[in-house]
Amino acid sequence: MATLGTTIKLADRKELAVLIVPTAYLPSSFPCPALGEDNLCGIHNNKPSRCKTMPFYPYRAERYQADLLTPRPGWACDTSTSASVVFENNKIVFRDDFDHERQELLEQVPILRRYAEYMLKYSPSLINSLMHAASKTKAGHVVTSLSSFLTATKSADAKKIAQQQLPILKTYVEKTAGLTQLADFYRNYLNWSKEMAYLSQRQE
Ligand code: SF4
Numbered sequence: 001m002a003t004l005g006t007t008i009k010l011a012d013r014k015e016l017a018v019l020i021v022p023t024a025y026l027p028s029s030f031p032c033p034a035l036g037e038d039n040l041c042g043i044h045n046n047k048p049s050r051c052k053t054m055p056f057y058p059y060r061a062e063r064y065q066a067d068l069l070t071p072r073p074g075w076a077c078d079t080s081t082s083a084s085v086v087f088e089n090n091k092i093v094f095r096d097d098f099d100h101e102r103q104e105l106l107e108q109v110p111i112l113r114r115y116a117e118y119m120l121k122y123s124p125s126l127i128n129s130l131m132h133a134a135s136k137t138k139a140g141h142v143v144t145s146l147s148s149f150l151t152a153t154k155s156a157d158a159k160k161i162a163q164q165q166l167p168i169l170k171t172y173v174e175k176t177a178g179l180t181q182l183a184d185f186y187r188n189y190l191n192w193s194k195e196m197a198y199l200s201q202r203q204e
Contacts, residue, residue, distance in 0.1 A: 016130060019059070020112050022050075025143060027182050030175070033168075049101040056092060058102035063090040111153050118152035119144060143188065147195035162199035169193035 007015040024032065036042040041051070055068045069087055071077050085093055092098050119126050126142065133140025146165065150158040169189050176186040 016127075016134060018116070018130060020116060021059075023143070025185070025188065026172075027176070027185050049097065049104055052097040053101045056098050058098050058105055062092060062098070065092065066090070115149050115152045119148065122152075123148075145188075145192045145195060147192060147199055150199060158199050159202055162196045162202075166193060166196045166200050169196055 007017050026032070032041075034041055034043045034047070041047055056065050057068060066087060071079060077083075087093065123144075126144070129142045130140075133142050147162065149155075150161060155161065170193055172189045173186065173193055176182040176189060179186065
């Protein structure tokens with residue numbers, strides 16, 4: 001899945017800039033479920049485009065990628081002078097994954113736009129949540145559910161995806177139950193598992 005940058009017009013004629021990004025909703029203290037005990041990706045050949053393109057972000061223009069290469073804590077990157085050059089003259093050197101994800105992004109914009117319009121129509125409180133998030137630090141985030149996306153976009157695979165997602169959500173309900181610092185995660189996992197249970201039983 002890809003991203004969509006858009007603006008929402010508010011009642012006072014101001015505009016709110018919004019970036020819609022699919023995300024794995026995990027507490028930062030939890031590893032990716034696909035991470036193996038050997039600390040390697042367990043689905044390397046089939047991992048999501050977002051993982052393949054890291055650390056580059058194709059929703060930014062190519063020339064604005066350099067700062068993404070600054071190593072962060074926990075990274076095990078080879079930054080020696082003998083390491084391969086991956087970004088030069090504002091161009092990505094090994095660019096297949098970047099180009100592929102950017103193309104996916106462009107193709108998925110109409111679907112994400114439909115989702116944004118649906119959410120603004122049927123969940124008007126979303127604007128308040130976005131305003132609140134934005135007011136705190138001039139930028140913030142609001143998380144919505146995959147089930148709402150499947151419903152809004154009338155996904156033909158909604159039932160099948162819901163059946164796959166439901167046991168995963170139930171696992172994370174169990175993993176976060178009783179953990180005070182993860183109460184928000186627990187509440188969302190619980191609510192989303194109910195939504196997925198409904199979708200997974202929906203009549204075709
Ligand atoms: S590369 Fe992606 S899918 Fe694989 S372990 Fe890392 S985050 Fe998970």
